[in-house]
Amino acid sequence: MKLGVCYYPEQWDESLWASDARRMAELGLSTVRIAEFAWALIEPAPGRFEWDWLDRAINTLAEAGLEVVLGTPTAAPPHWLVEQHPDVLAVDAHGRTKPFGSRRHYCFSSETFHTASARVVTAMAERYGSHPAVIAWQTDNEYGCHDTTVSYSQGALKRFRAWLAERYGSIEALNQAWGNVFWSMTYARFEDVGLPVAMPAPPNPSQLLAFQRFASDEVLRYNRMQVEILRRHAPGRPVLHNFMGFFGSFEHHKMGRDLDIASWDSYPLGHLDGMNVASEAEKLAHRRTGHPDIAAFNHDLYRGVVASGRWWVMEQQAGPVNWAPWNALPLPGMVRAWTWEAFAHGAELVSYFRWRQVPYAQEQLHSGLNTPDNLLATGGEEAAQVARELATVPVETSRPARVALVVDYAGKWALDALPNSADFDVHTLQLRWYSALRRLGLDVDVLPASADFSGYQLVAVPTLPVVSPDFVDRLQRSGAQLVFGPRSGSRTAEMHIAEGLPPGPLRALFPGLRVTAVEGLRPGIALPVSLGDTSAQVTRWRDVLDLPAGLTAEGSYSDGHAAVVQHGLARYISGWLCDAGLGAVMARAASAAGLPAQPLPEGLRLRRRGRLQFAVHYGEQAVQLPAPADARFVLGGPVLEAGGVAAWWLD
Amino acid sequence: MKLGVCYYPEQWDESLWASDARRMAELGLSTVRIAEFAWALIEPAPGRFEWDWLDRAINTLAEAGLEVVLGTPTAAPPHWLVEQHPDVLAVDAHGRTKPFGSRRHYCFSSETFHTASARVVTAMAERYGSHPAVIAWQTDNEYGCHDTTVSYSQGALKRFRAWLAERYGSIEALNQAWGNVFWSMTYARFEDVGLPVAMPAPPNPSQLLAFQRFASDEVLRYNRMQVEILRRHAPGRPVLHNFMGFFGSFEHHKMGRDLDIASWDSYPLGHLDGMNVASEAEKLAHRRTGHPDIAAFNHDLYRGVVASGRWWVMEQQAGPVNWAPWNALPLPGMVRAWTWEAFAHGAELVSYFRWRQVPYAQEQLHSGLNTPDNLLATGGEEAAQVARELATVPVETSRPARVALVVDYAGKWALDALPNSADFDVHTLQLRWYSALRRLGLDVDVLPASADFSGYQLVAVPTLPVVSPDFVDRLQRSGAQLVFGPRSGSRTAEMHIAEGLPPGPLRALFPGLRVTAVEGLRPGIALPVSLGDTSAQVTRWRDVLDLPAGLTAEGSYSDGHAAVVQHGLARYISGWLCDAGLGAVMARAASAAGLPAQPLPEGLRLRRRGRLQFAVHYGEQAVQLPAPADARFVLGGPVLEAGGVAAWWLD
Amino acid sequence: MKLGVCYYPEQWDESLWASDARRMAELGLSTVRIAEFAWALIEPAPGRFEWDWLDRAINTLAEAGLEVVLGTPTAAPPHWLVEQHPDVLAVDAHGRTKPFGSRRHYCFSSETFHTASARVVTAMAERYGSHPAVIAWQTDNEYGCHDTTVSYSQGALKRFRAWLAERYGSIEALNQAWGNVFWSMTYARFEDVGLPVAMPAPPNPSQLLAFQRFASDEVLRYNRMQVEILRRHAPGRPVLHNFMGFFGSFEHHKMGRDLDIASWDSYPLGHLDGMNVASEAEKLAHRRTGHPDIAAFNHDLYRGVVASGRWWVMEQQAGPVNWAPWNALPLPGMVRAWTWEAFAHGAELVSYFRWRQVPYAQEQLHSGLNTPDNLLATGGEEAAQVARELATVPVETSRPARVALVVDYAGKWALDALPNSADFDVHTLQLRWYSALRRLGLDVDVLPASADFSGYQLVAVPTLPVVSPDFVDRLQRSGAQLVFGPRSGSRTAEMHIAEGLPPGPLRALFPGLRVTAVEGLRPGIALPVSLGDTSAQVTRWRDVLDLPAGLTAEGSYSDGHAAVVQHGLARYISGWLCDAGLGAVMARAASAAGLPAQPLPEGLRLRRRGRLQFAVHYGEQAVQLPAPADARFVLGGPVLEAGGVAAWWLD
Ligand SMILES: [Zn+2]
Ligand SMILES: [Zn+2]
Ligand SMILES: [Zn+2]
Structure with missing residues (x-):
């Protein structure tokens, strides 16, 4: 594994560049990512490119023996572009155009933005595509950050209609697929369909799901445009994007098909405090260490995002961040520990964010390896320690795990479109299931439903509303123990209740099983579940099961309904089960799979x-x-x- | 009492209709409500009506011996209408036009919407007004649902100004009535008056109250238009509307004057979890049974909404709903119990919502008597049980209660316009008073202030800001024991402080009593009140009373101020009294009235x-x-x- | 000290005026403020002035021996003005124009509003400038109330750009000052710069700070326009403005340079319940007395706002207010006690709000000295008591305190622009520090950083992000003991991290001290701090200190970092220290300063x-x-x- 760093030469006096490069190399870093917010410097006026500064920056790094990852600068469109083409700007859910002045103000559906992006990416790729020091390219930066996947612009509306026409063929088919007969919502033409926002009553969940699919496709289309340019002009250089943790607004695995390497930006403390996937107790207990499973989950996810399995940590938190509600100081040693955690999961590169804390603008309270007055910070010392240690630790090949956990982006959108329980959060559920496996000492691969499951001994599916028969086939052929969570198999691809009631196609595994009702459980309600020796609880959600003869209830609610159903190799957990309960079910499944599973000490x-x-x-x-x-x-x-x-x- | 069901033939393959009808009849149902969201099918293009499908649907039901209640389909205006006449759409408080795509997107003040509504209602009434199977008509659906009484459109503004001109005659009279001299808010012409929204400081409460009155009148005007058409073309068929529980945005009793039957949609679990009239503890304790008094309160309310006293439950929850934050499963037996509760209160009909859970669109998680795969659900079995039991229980005539509880819509708007205590919620207060009476085993009629109170032995008035001398007269003539709650008599009809201070005209009952100040009590503050043997508390609110000689303080605060005042037949409770305190006062009043009152076991x-x-x-x-x-x-x-x-x- | 009252003759029948005036005088009041919302009566149509009523009102008061303070009526622009010039209206953060119908709907950047204001102020000043009964003038009313300092109008945008051009000279200088190279935010012309609102990601904090400075300057400019007119036409009459408590949106001390007297509106219960500077526990404990230090803090602040030290309480709460979420009844005696507290702090005048509760419009639940039915209220009786007592208490000259507490408006904006801890509230911190000093029995002057500190023995600086070397000089020359709070010296004037890391220029006092990181502490986290005998805690925030040799750690965190640093005469408290901890540090500093300091009994x-x-x-x-x-x-x-x-x- 290599170590790297994110660097912004344009933000510092050029007199610092050479010593920065030298010190990076001395610290043991080998890779430097640059340029991903520098559009205004690269193209200060429409079509006028200034390469001198970037030539010098790249060469300075190269001369110190460093490799360069070049980021395309499209996450920060310059002012002249939005002035010339106001349609570049996205529109928020309140109907307001997002103004210039920060970043990610663009709309993925703006054709003028595609044109301008293509021009700057082409120019950069032509100039540096064959530069020997430039070893890889990053497209844009953190798609979806600041809730920017969706735009409610006229451009988005126009493209959404075209996308619908393409998907459904005829408006009659769309009306049918969405069930528009309900509430007289039928359309006569695709031009009648609007955006699912600001309606007095809830929008049709089928429309919501379609719009989210469209928005995801728009991100993929935009990224693909950049990738194609880079492939053309940067031969042999892998192309990657830096994803984020628990951003669920577009199909990561589909984008992965267009990339050579997956990378992600790992901020263990920011992700814990700033995103709502952990409990308040966990936020307090792990505020300085980060959650034991959040970074690991994402490592295991991104390892599966491109076919090759290559993945990097493109940005690694190196001290306090600035963007969570409360930004804690890492426990001394954690920057090192997070790096080794990534190594253990198979990372090829961990790149720290950022070389030096910048004393101005939005991120001035975001730390780096160095303080603004250019002294090595604690994180910098720990990076150096890792660099030294790396020399002594053999780099073993990362092998597939025996346990797979299945995630699905469209499935999350489906459940968000019909929550029915205000705190049924899919990312939180995925993390809880993943934690249950990891607390048993198991290694996990996080995979999409489209994966090949052969070789796995245990497949856990926290929730998967839309199940294809093909998926069931692949699971059955794998011979793995299977554990499904609530709402699995509950929906068709167009957001209808599954044929014959949930779990729909999963009835191939649970003959005759029917979910006859569902129940949202208000905070304060915990349904006791007896589960062998374990006294467990279900909160937030339960599926009410009609259990046919031949299926076994491994656990039950006090009203007699089955809580956990077992049949053949498969188990179905009907509710939002507590950690103890999940641990017990997973241990049972692991044991049946012949996997050694032992509860680990706390933390x-x-x-x-x-x-x-x-x-x-x-x-x-x-x-x-x-x-x-x-x-x-x-x-x-x-x-x-x-x-x-x-x-x-x-x- | 009859049982019925809500049915949407347009949402199902026609091949199912006959067996649906047969099974309804077999189950013991006699009445089917249809068509209230079917505008797009009835009038698929402007002026083009398609009756075939509806003819067949009605006839299929009739052939099975079922009676039909026809709903006018105006709650779901079709796309062609909003496309032709965008002014049909309502405007929200943020100034955004509410788009097509769900339901209730129309503005009550749109004249083109009136025209289009009249056309479709006329056409339906002409076609089915004399159909022997069509026994009643429902106008629109749940006026006010999704907060749709008020619209901030240009159409509403124009009509509001005309309404003001009509109400006040001259702009000088309006300025005087609203006290516009305060803060230089005077207008020179009615055309100067705007909508009370988005102001930097609070709007004039008199303007707020006027706007709410106007909005209510707009609903009444729209409904009356439909009623007049139906009366013309559907001779002898009663006209009703399906109200909702605790919707306070328009004058129900005034609308009742235009109707033959009042009906309402009773969702005991949805109303408990989804509306904020019960405490968090009650939401947990009764999440599967529903609140013991919410449905009962509304039964007792709607029985008083039309002069005849005829009332139905047009929609009765038959399993989990989909629209509360957390949607619980009813306790087995509750669908039956809710039906009998309605019977006990005098309902003529309980109509379950809906025949079968529909597997698509917004309400796919709303259960019905049958599951989407067409098996009888628990609710369906319980409905059948009620149908069998009904055959054995004599239908006694419902008689007026001895206890009346007075509610007032404009009074709620008046207090909402001047909260002064952030948690003084009128519906919550009404429910608490109603519960206190019901926990003593008393039957209650919920009545407007305009009612005739003769025959009542106890009249409870949780709060009634605007009191007319005529109301006081009627109360005095009734000879009933009277209990008034805080803020009663505190305002004039134009939202001034009552003449001579609150309780204004109620001083006829409490000679010399003056509310010299009011106090909002922050959560965490509970003022102890000594009340005979009962140690009670006041939270949220108290009126500070200047108690003249001759009036008796039945209870006092620890600072010496009177908490409960008694004089002659009347009592005044000066604060938001706890359940124990309310129970004690009500028991005392009931005893004085000669009513047997005994605390019932919990639940x-x-x-x-x-x-x-x-x-x-x-x-x-x-x-x-x-x-x-x-x-x-x-x-x-x-x-x-x-x-x-x-x-x-x-x- | 004199007593006065706020009076609105226009709101009452003229037949009441003479008896009102007589009763005011009898009560012991000597000063009456009038007219500050009467624009529509003074100028009922553009350029047409009606003085008769105001002549009569002033003369009626004068004839009773009362002095008059005249308020310019510009806080309530009349309808004809906004109709003629819609650009007068401000625009809110959602982009909506604030409509007419309440007050403070104007935009400080509207030139037509300046013109109209100048006309009415000139006319008033010409008419009454030399009236013998008119002894002082108030400009407008409570600048900033209802969040009205900032407007997002086109007028504001235009003036903001001009202000930027004036401040920075060239767009290159602005780009440099704001660090716009970050995220490609560079501008080519001042016309490119927008308003910092509605961006997808956070705006540049330098832009936010500049915009807040601009907005403050706009308030100052508007006020200065009025002051200049008044000085011209009202010779010898002091001009004042009535500020509010804890309004931090414009530079009070800069406005003070244009005024003769500072005054403020003291609502102890409203400020406690309605603003978020006290803890929930304090809101409960002091809900009827008011917080022991909120009014005192503001007395001590406003005494320092004009050079002369003259200050009034222009509005004094006289009973319950109407504008907090929950409005409590004052404890009997508190209206008197609040008046004496103001006297003790050196007030020249305490003027009660208002003479009589008005029974209509927005403030009908705001009490006065008299009830709406014109009987003396409790507050009126207490005012009379104070008037009697004043005759027996000598009026001693108020002298400067020995302790200064430093506040800074731009410093608050700087920290608000970069919170990094969601509950780091500057006003709350200032109040906690002030309370710690007052609980030790110390008298405090609240001063701006620009003050002369000679004569002070202890200077406490809760937080001061932007420190000038000149400030440090003045502190050092004073010889006072110095106590600084977290984030002091952390920023440059343009919102960069201080040179050489925080505490920047304060390193003159703490040689070599560096804040190497900062930490936001989530609620639930309390870092123990050992501080001599005191066991204290830090919540919300800590600066992580790199402590060089030669500096003393008077207190430490359990991870070994210094919590309180002492060197020479100065101390630095690195976190949001609890009350016990603050008390211990202040006691130590007071002792070192030779100030007697003893903990007072609770309350x-x-x-x-x-x-x-x-x-x-x-x-x-x-x-x-x-x-x-x-x-x-x-x-x-x-x-x-x-x-x-x-x-x-x-x-
Ligand atoms: Zn990042
Ligand atoms: Zn309904
Ligand atoms: Zn005021």
Whole structure:
């Protein structure tokens, strides 16, 4: 694994560049990402390009032996563009045009924005495509950030209608697919369809889902345009995008088909405090370590986003961030620990964000490896430590896990379109299931429903509303133990209730099973579930099951309804099960699959890379590792303090 | 009492219709409401009507022996109408036009909408007005749903000004009535007056109240237009509207004058979880039974909305709904229990919503008597049980209660316009007072201030800001015990402080009483009130009373101010009194009125219909009924489980 | 000290005026403020002035021996003006024009509003400038009320750009100052710059700060226009404005340079419940007394706002207000106590709001000295009591305190622009620091950073992000003990991180000290701080300090970082310290400064005026005063009940 850093030469006096480059190299960094917000400097006026500064910056880095990842600068369109073409600007849900002055103000459906983007990307790629120091390209920056996938512009409306015409062929088909007969919502022409926003009553969930699919396709189309230009002019250089953690607004795996490497931006403390996937208790307990599973989940997700399995951490938090409601200081050692966690999951590169804290503008409180007065910060010291340690730790090949967890973007949109329980959050559910597996010491691959599951021994599906028969086939052929969560198989692709009631196509696995009703559980309601020795609870949601003969209730609610159903290799968990309950079901499934599963001490997590077993400790109290007495350690030792890391040979 | 069901033939393949009709009849249903969202099918293009499908649907039902209630389809204006006449669309408080795509997007002040509505209603009435199977008509659907009474459109503004000119005669009179001299708000012409929205400081409460009155009048005017058409073309068929629970945005009793039957849509679980009239503890405790008093309150309200006293439950929850934040599963037995509760209150018809859960569009998670795969659901079984039981229970004539609770729509708007305590919610207060009476086993009529109170022995007025001398006269002539709540008599009709300070005209009952100040009580503040043996509390609000000699303080605050004042037949409760306190005052008043009042076991409620005493149990623990040992039961027996129902003869 | 009252003759029948005036005089009031919302009566049509009514009103008051303060009526522009010139109206953050119908709907940047304002102010000043009864003039009313400092109008945009051109000279300088190279935010012309609102990502904090400075300057410019007219036509009459408590949206001290007297509107209960500067516990505990320090803080602030030190309470709460979420009844005695608290702080005048509660329009639930039915209210009786007492208490000259607390408006905007901790509220922090000093019995002057600190023995700076070297010089020359709070010295004037890291220029006092990181602390996190005998906590925020040799850590966090640093005469508190911790640090600094400091009993506060020591008790339990046994009392005695007031001679 290599270490890298994100760098913004344009933000610093040129006199600093050479020493910055030298110090990067000395620190043990080998890769530098630059330029992804520099459009105004690269093209200060329409069609006028200024390359001198960027030539010098790249060459300065190259001369210090550093490799360069070039970002296309399209996340920050310059003022002259929005002035010339106001249609470049996106429109928010209140109908207001998003003004210039920050970033990501563009609309994915603006054709003039496509044209202008193509011009600057082409120019950059022509200039640097074959530059020996430029080893890879990043498209744009964090698609979807600041809720920017969707735009309610006239341009988006026009393209949405065309997209609908393409998808449905005829307006009659659309009316049929959406069930527009309900509430007299039928359209006579595609030009009648509007955007699903600001209606007095809820929009048709089929329309919501279609609009989200369209918006996702628009992101993919825009990215593909950039990728094609880069492929043409930057031969042999991998193209990647830097995704984010728990951004669910577009189809990551579909974009992955257009990329060579997946990368993501890992901010363990920002993601914990600033996104709502963890409980308040977890936000407090792990505010300085980060959640033990949030970064890991995303590592395991992005490893599956491109076919090759290549993935990077393009931005790694290196100290406090500036964008969560409350921004904590990392526990000393965590920048190192997060880096090793990424290594354990198979990262090729971890690139710290950013080289030096910039003393002005929006991110002035976002730390870097160096302080604004150019002294090495704690994060910088820990990066250097990792660099030294890397020299001593063999790079084993990352192998597929035995456990797969299935996620689905359209499935999230489907459930968001019909919540029925105000706190049924799909990302939160996915994280809880993933945690349950990881707390048992299991390695997990996070995969889309379209994946090949052969070789897996356990497949967990936290929720998958839209199930294809093909998916069921692949699962059955894998021979894996299967665990499904609530609302799985509940919807058709067009957002109808599944044929014959949920779990629809999953009835191939659970013959005769029907979800006859669903129940949203208000906070304060916890339904007791008896589950063998485990006394568990269901909150937020339950599917009410009509259990036919031949299926086994492994757990039940106090009103007699089945809570967990087992049949053959498959289990169905009918509710939002607590951690203890999930742990018990997963342990049972793992045992049936022949997978060793043992509950880990609080805060400890394991991950194997090849023949090396890694351990990272996110808890407060020192813990004894579950390593054999004679384990040969290549990192750390048998006892881990908070923030500690260890690795030993598996025999 | 008859049972009915809401049915949408247009949403199902026609091949199902005949078997649906047959199964309805077999289940014991006799009435079917149809068509109230079918405008796009009835009039697929301007002026072009398609009756074939509706003819067939009605005839199919009729052939199975079912009666039809026809709904006018105006709650769902079709796309061609909003395209032709964009002024049909309402405008929200943010100034945005509400787009097509759901329902209730129309503006009550749009003249083109009146014209289009009149055309479709006329055409329907002409076609089916004399159809022998069509026994009644429903206008539109749930006026006010999704906060649609008010529209901030140019059309509304124009009509508001005309309404003001009509009400006030001259702009000088308006300036005077509103006190516009304050803050230089005087107008020179009616054309100067705007809509009370988006101002930097609060609008004049007199303007707010006038605007709400205007908006209510617009709803009445629109409904009257439909009623007049129906009366012309559907001779002898009663006209009704389906009101909702705790919708306070227009004058229900005034609309009642134009109707033959009042009906309402009773969703006990949706109303509990989705509206804010119950406490969080009640939302948890009764999440599966519904609140013991919410449906009952509305039954008792709607019985008083038309002069004849005829009322129906047009839509009765038959399983989980889809529209509350958390949608619970009813406790088995509750669909039956809710039906009997309606019967006990005198309903002529309970019509379940809906025949079959529809697998697409906005309400796909709203259950029906049948599941989407067409099997009878729990609610369907319970409906059948009620149908069988009805055959054995005599239908006694419903008689007026001895206790009246007074509600007032304009009074709610007046207090909303000047809250002064952020949690003084009028509907919540009404419910708490109603509950206090019902927990004592009393039957209650919910009446407007304009009612005739002769025959009542106890009249409770939770709050009535605008009191007319005529109201006081009627109360005095009734000889009833009177209990008034805070802020009663506090305002003139134009939203000034009552002459001589509150309680204004109520000083006829409390000579010399003056409310010299009012106090909003922040959550966390509970003022102890000594009230005989009861230690009670006041939260949220108190009126500070200047108590003249001759009036008795039945209860006092710890600072010496009177909390409950008694004089002659009347009591004044000066604050938002707790349940225990309300119970004590009501018990005292009931005793003075010679009414038997006994606290009922937790969750049990009683209601008498004629000579039959009904009991429904909303609590968890089984209870012994307060029935004589030799009671002759026609339903159930002396002990009720959760969700149980009983009825016995009063001797 | 004089007592006065706010009066609105236009709101009452003229037949009441003479008796009102007579009763005011009898009550002991000497000054009456009138006319500040009467534009529509003074100028009922463009350029047509009606003086008769106002002549009569002023003369009626004068004939009763009362002095008149005339308010310019510009806070309530009449309808004809907004009709003629819609550009007069401000635009809110959602882009909506604020409509007519309440008050403060105008935009400070509207030139037509300046013209119209100048016309009416000129006309008033010409007519009454030399009227012998008119002793002072108030400009407008409560600038900033209802969040009206900022307007997003086209007029504001145009003037903002001109203001930027004036401030920065060239667009290159602006780009440089704001760091616009970040995210390609560079502008080619001043005409490119927009308003910092509705952007997808956060605006540049430098732009936010500039916009807030501009908005403040617009308020100053508007006020100066009025002041210049008044000075021209009202010779010898002091000009004042009535500021509000904790309104931070414009530079009060800069406006003070244009005024002769500072005045403010003191609503102890409204400010406690309605603004978010006190804790929930304080809101409950003091809901009827008001917070012991909120009014005092503002007294001490406004005393420093004009050079002369002259200040009034222009509006004094006299009973419940109507504008907080929950409006409590004052404890009997508090209207008197608040008046004496103002006296103790040196007020020249306390003017009650309002003479009589008006029974209509927006403020009908705002009490006055008289009830709407014209009987003296409790507040009126207490005002009369103060008037009687004033005759017996000598008016000592108010002297500067020994302790200064430094506040800064631009500093608040700077931190609001970059919160980094969602609950770092500057006003709350200032109040906590002020309270810590006052709980030790210390008198405090609240001063701007530009003040002369000579003569002070202790200067406390809760937070001051932008520190000038000149400020540090003045502090050092004063020889005072210095205490700085978190984030002090952290920013340059253009919103960059301070040179060499925070505390920037404060390193002159703390050689070598560097804030290497900052930490936002989520609610629920309290970092223990050991501070001598005191066990304290830091919540919300900490600066992480790199402590060089030579500086002393007086307190530390459990991770070893310094919490309180001491060097020479100066201390730096690195976090949001709890009350106990602040008390300990302040006591230490006071002791070092030779100031007597003793913790006062709960709820008791002291304030000295000349040789008289005043005490006001805001607690529930009676307390023994810290007065010598032989103290000579001019008011009260040695024991104070809740709401009690005492004063005794210092020897
Ligand atoms: Zn980023
Ligand atoms: Zn309905
Ligand atoms: Zn005021």
